[in-house]
Amino acid sequence: xxxxEEKLKKIASKETSKWVEKAQWRVANExxxxxxxxxxxxxxxxxxxKGLTQKDLAEKLNISPQHINKILKxxxxxxxxxxxKFEIVLCITLMDIPSFQTTIKSVPxxxxxxxxxxxxxxxxxxxxxxxxxxxxxxxVGNEDSNRKKAA
Amino acid sequence: MxxxxxxxxxxxxxxxxxxxxxxxxxxxxxxxLWQDITxxxxxxxxxxxxxxxxxxxxxEDAVMxxxxxxxxxxxxxxxxxxxxxxxxxxxxxxxxxxDNITYKPDELxxxxxxxxxxxxxxxxxxxxxxxxxSYVITxxxxxxxxxxxxxxxxxxxxxxxxxxxxxxxxxxIFDEAGLKD
Numbered sequence: 373x374x375x376x377e378e379k380l381k382k383i384a385s386k387e388t389s390k391w392v393e394k395a396q397w398r399v400a401n402e403x404x405x406x407x408x409x410x411x412x413x414x415x416x417x418x419x420x421x422k423g424l425t426q427k428d429l430a431e432k433l434n435i436s437p438q439h440i441n442k443i444l445k446x447x448x449x450x451x452x453x454x455x456x457k458f459e460i461v462l463c464i465t466l467m468d469i470p471s472f473q474t475t476i477k478s479v480p481x482x483x484x485x486x487x488x489x490x491x492x493x494x495x496x497x498x499x500x501x502x503x504x505x506x507x508x509x510x511x512v513g514n515e516d517s518n519r520k521k522a523a
Numbered sequence: 524m525x526x527x528x529x530x531x532x533x534x535x536x537x538x539x540x541x542x543x544x545x546x547x548x549x550x551x552x553x554x555x556l557w558q559d560i561t562x563x564x565x566x567x568x569x570x571x572x573x574x575x576x577x578x579x580x581x582x583e584d585a586v587m588x589x590x591x592x593x594x595x596x597x598x599x600x601x602x603x604x605x606x607x608x609x610x611x612x613x614x615x616x617x618x619x620x621x622d623n624i625t626y627k628p629d630e631l632x633x634x635x636x637x638x639x640x641x642x643x644x645x646x647x648x649x650x651x652x653x654x655x656x657s658y659v660i661t662x663x664x665x666x667x668x669x670x671x672x673x674x675x676x677x678x679x680x681x682x683x684x685x686x687x688x689x690x691x692x693x694x695x696i697f698d699e700a701g702l703k704d
Contacts, residue, residue, distance in 0.1 A: 376696050377536070377657045383694050384526040384538055391529050391539075391551040392604065395597045398558070402594070405558075412560040413586055420568070446560035446590075 404449060411455065411466050412446035418462050432461045524690050526659060530604045535614050535656035537600070540687055550648070553663040557593035557646060560586060566665060573667035573674075589665060592644045614658055618650060621684070649680050651687055653696060661687040 398405060419429055426444065430437040442448055455466050527548040529537040539550035547555075556562055563586040567574065574580055580588070599617065606612035647666050650658040661683045664676055671677040691697060 376653050377655070379694070379696050380526065380538065380653050380657055380659070380691075381531070381536070383696070384528050385541075387527065389527045389529045389539055389548050389551050391548070391554065392601070394551065395554065395601055398594070399598065399601065409558070409560050409587070409590055413564065413583060416560060416564045417583060420564075441561070444561045445558075447558060 405447060408448055408450060409446035411450065411458075412444045412448075414464065414466055415458055415462065416444055418464055422462070429461070433457050524687070529660070532604070534611075535603075537604075537614060537658050537660070539660040540662070540683075548660075549662050550660040553648070553660075554593060554597060557589055557665075560590070563589055570665075570667055570674075589646060592646050596646065596648075613656070615656060618652060618658060621649070647680075649684055651684065651691065653691070659687060659691070 415429075419426070426440050427437050430440045433440070443450065443454070452467075458464075459466050524543070525541040525548075526538050527541045527550075529539055529548075529550055531537075537550075539548040541548040545552060564582065567582045567585045567589075571582060574582075574585055599612075603612040603614055603617070645666050646663065648660055648663040650660045652658055662680045664671075664680050666677055668674050668677070671681055
């Protein structure tokens with residue numbers, strides 16, 4: 373470094389900026405921060421369109437204006453409960469969870485299949501990727517008789 | 524006015540100005556601001572007529588584009604900080620002289636930074652270069668007009684650059700012969 377740079381170093385504060393630490397945190401948490409930002413923007417555009425203020429929104433949701441302000445910056449790790457409250461009060465959809473589409477084609481005779489697995493797929497079945505893509509259907513019978521067969 | 528180190532390596536250094544009435548330095552504050560959706564929504568709503576300077580773009584897209592450009596700039600600066608001899612990345616490749624001043628070593632220059640990868644981007648970091656490889660960030664802006672004089676918020680950034688130059692001069696940083704604005 374030359375003289376001017378050395379002089380600059382000398383007059384600089386001993387305390388370093390928090391930027392590096394904050395930037396690294398933002399990079400590590402990028403995925404959910406992106407979602408939080410999109411949710412905040414959707415809420416902000418909706419309240420502008422409806423002519424509401426952040427204070428009105430705070431009152432409707434029964435939360436403090438300071439908390440609303442923090443959420444609308446788009447850096448908050450929101451709970452599903454909070455997101456649902458916004459959706460109800462503003463009559464909008466902020467998150468859309470895709471429905472399960474898998475159906476089971478056949479089940480070995482005598483095997484008891486809990487109803488939840490009929491929807492989600494059998495956890496113990498080892499299927500190739502190609503096999504997993506094929507639709508399977510299951511003749512859903514009486515749960516009690518399935519259990520009796522398994523016993 | 525204080526000069527706060529962002530990072531320092533053997534070959535280069537990035538600093539930021541911290542103003543007495545601000546809790547954090549300008550560089551840190553700008554990245555907070557460019558991630559703040561409320562600020563960006565209000566900014567683009569107030570400056571929507573300037574959005575026509577670029578290709579037509581909605582306020583929603585302008586907000587998300589700004590946030591995305593800030594994220595990209597953030598990654599690039601972190602990469603410069605973490606670069607080593609084998610994979611050198613330099614601040615000099617990010618900063619170009621302001622007002623198209625001809626580059627001359629050992630001169631005090633007003634410089635601006637922009638992300639070279641992001642084309643048509645409007646976020647700007649403004650800095651004073653202390654030759655050879657040190658930069659002092661004085662501020663930044665979302666620049667939607669061709670020149671900085673056209674809007675108050677960008678005019679203010681020019682003033683901040685001048686104030687910082689005066690401060691650095693007063694600290695004897697530039698007392699060599701040949702110093703020019």
